[in-house]
Amino acid sequence: MAVPASIEAAVAAASRPYQLPAGFRPSYGTAGFRATADLLDSTMFRCGILMAARALKTRQITGICITASHNPAPDNGVKLVEPSGEMLCQEWEAYANELANAQSDEELASQVAGLLAKEGVAAPGAGTVMIGHDTRPSGPGLAAAAAAGVRCLGLEAQMCGLLTTPQLHWMVMSRNRGEPCGEGDYYAALAGAYKQLVAGSTSLGQTLYMDCANGVGASKMRELAAHLADAGLAVDLRNTGEGVLNGGCGSDFLQKDRQLPANFGDVPPGARCCAVDGDADRLMYFTPLEGGSHALLFDGDRIACLSAMLLRDLISALPPAAAQGVRVGIIQTAYANGAASRYIRDNLGCAVEVTPTGVKYLHEAAHHYDVGVYFEANGHGTVLFSRAFLEQMKQLSGKSRAAAELLALGVVVNQAVGDALSGILLVEAALRRKGWGLGQWAALYADLPSRQLKVTVADRTVIVTTDAETRVAEPRGLQDAIDAAVAGAPRGRSFVRPSGTEDVVRVYAEAESQAAADDLAAAVARLVHAQAGGVGPAP
Ligand SMILES: CC(=O)N[C@H]1[C@@H](OP(=O)(O)O)O[C@H](CO)[C@@H](O)[C@@H]1O
Ligand SMILES: [Mg+2]
DSSP: OOOOHHHHHHHHHHHTTSOOOTTOOOOOBTTBEEEEGGGOHHHHHHHHHHHHHHHHHHTSOEEEEEOOTTSOTTEEEEEEEOTTSSBOOGGGHHHHHHHHTOSSHHHHHHHHHHHHHHHTOOSSOOOEEEEEEOSOTTHHHHHHHHHHHHHTTTOEEEEEEEOOHHHHHHHHHHHHTTSOOSHHHHHHHHHHHHHHHHTTSOOOOSOEEEEOTTSTHHHHHHHHHHTTGGGTOOEEEEOSSSSOTTSSOHHHHHHHHOBOOTTOTTSOTTOOEEEEOTTSOOEEEEEEOTTSSBEEEEOHHHHHHHHHHHHHHHHHTSOHHHHTTOOEEEEEOTTSOHHHHHHIIIIIOOEEEEOOSSHHHHHHHHTTSSEEEEEOTTSOEEEEEOHHHHHHHHHHTTTOHHHHHHHHHHHHSOSSSOOHHHHHHHHHHHHHHHTOOHHHHHTTOOOOOEEEEEEOBSOGGGOEEETTTTEEEESTTHHHHHHHHHHTSTTOEEEEEEOSSSSSEEEEEEOSSHHHHHHHHHHHHHHHHHHTTBOSSOO
């Protein structure tokens, strides 16, 4: 298709205020682009163009979330939203990289023209891109840059302001489905479905203490909790914005350090607590341990197990013909604790699938099942219901309470992406329906001790992995050396991979004891440093 010359001129002119900083090479990573905020104006502008083109191509609404999630406050980034509410389709990631790295306004304009021609899209055209941001001070400015990109293809940029990442995904999904799609509709839908799920069960009674990571989750949970005042769920919000975003708090801090977050010193041991990250798409439960600053974690693996149990209970209460043959799958990454994977296989009887790191891979795999449960160990995940299964439940819902409850679960659990707020309702409903405290949940299995380390190398792309990132293909010889180190550790397992969000190589190790896991991780980190171009002193 011929692209009017005027569009090229318009893109080149509009691009002028958004110059690519010298030497900056943005790369679309595990979840979009991330960098220190002051580098990102051009990236945002170009992502605006990209998502406008995607909206034109699909003739539906797309979205842009401006956030760097659990990363430090001076960073920012962008997550791109498909019309379905899912993450940008993988085929378009190459365009994202190409546009983000164009070296001049003219090169950008010609790449945009090329993209439009290749995709058979006419611009300027009509459409909408919804844009939201987290609490980072750089958010509104970067949102404006993204909006300028959207407008230069003639589309409307709808500024949605402060939202959690999953809220924006949910709003895009709902709007394209022609369903109620405002922020208020989100709270009403989740709270209404939660009440249906817990009707007839006794409230857990105790307060849920929530670490909001000093991020957007605080104000949004406050609104959700207001809808739940009559549902027996009392929430005490901590780290609501008075401190540093993700600083000494939040789900990532908790997972990496296993220390109590800031401002939890007065919370009694055994209390039910949860933590989210800076954009509220990750969730960890935890409880303070006796006599110290440490926490017992209930991570994504454990949330996946609890979700699978809730599903099993509900599915087994369906009329027998409907219950038969429902395919439930659990999708994990190599970071899943070995004890959790074993528990799922041996005790829950579900299929376990392992994908590379990054929710885009897990989410895609979850579509292989009637119900796909996916959680990364770090607490990012959701439960996806297939359209056909939901349709079947709708047919049955008049005569089967379990079918109606499964439908409600499909509303409580965000169907677009992992969502910490909806995850809280999922966990609370599951515990409450079982009448379980944290003790019973913890007793499902004992985690194998594990350790994660980071190694800085000159170029992390020299590490190439295979088998869902569990083995190193290059540099040659590194995998053999890792295998030898693992062989010496009781119940040992270790793998390494280049991070998609940080300039580091990640090392994971688990073993029978904490000391053995620590030693194995350290040994493997030294191997990476020695064989993959380590920078600075050896670990
Ligand atoms: C070990 C780990 O937790 N990795 C995280 C992290 O990716 P890396 O590619 O490992 O940097 O950030 C991703 C985006 O939030 C998340 O999906 C992923 O699980
Ligand atoms: Mg996040």
